[in-house]
């Protein structure tokens with residue numbers, strides 16, 4: 001069977017996007033891992049699958065799978081690429097798109113300059129929202145990792161994030177601490193590990209070792225989590241420019257139960273067809 005797809009990226013966080021509104025295919029986790037492979041398959045950080053909505057008030061449902069085949073609740077860069085995809089494919093003509101995800105409903109606005117703004121919902125800090133094994137909500141939690149005692153902010157953006165403040169993202173031990181935090185037993189469903197350098201109250205640099213995909217060039221939910229944790233700790237003030245390895249995102253948050261608004265680009269690279277086993 002041939003499956004049509006579009007290769008896209010949000011600041012270098014790259015996606016294989018598949019329309020299962022006009023196509024039919026069943027992709028199990030083994031097939032997703034094969035397609036994710038950058039030599040034996042198409043190669044991507046995440047697979048985005050566009051489906052008809054289950055709720056008639058929504059425009060679409062979109063499902064997100066990491067390169068290891070795990071299905072996840074939310075993907076910020078993916079949401080922007082999804083919005084660009086459904087308009088480019090003429091699956092909708094709307095500028096404001098309402099979509100169901102495993103992490104809850106999202107509202108996406110495609111701006112005239114090609115940037116996409118996403119209402120990412122409100123961050124949740126309660127440990128049970130991630131889930132994270134801790135007795136209570138704290139600004140930062142002590143976490144023993146690889147013989148070190150770290151202090152991490154924990155945030156759910158629908159998906160789980162642990163944010164570690166570092167002096168310099170370039171010299172931060174992401175390769176060593178990233179996998180150790182991702183697989184830490186106090187995160188029963190694993191976690192995305194963010195390494196945040198505060199440049200000024202309105203500017204950070206960020207690297208993210210993503211759950212299920214490793215370090216990516218950008219992570220939208222990771223940028224939201226870092227900003228939310230930084231504002232809550234009094235280190236940052238909205239709006240915040242987040243410098244990621246693949247480029248910049250703008251994150252706004254009014255605090256408390258207000259949603260985080262993330263704005264950034266979404267690029268198409270090529271259309272393709274792949275043979276499914």
Ligand SMILES: N[C@H](CCC[C@H](N)C(=O)O)C(=O)O
Pocket residue numbers: 013045046066072073074075076077078159160192210211212213216218219220221222
């Ligand atoms: N690896 C993440 C999903 C993708 C998030 C990221 N690509 C983004 O832009 O938010 C997780 O397992 O929760």
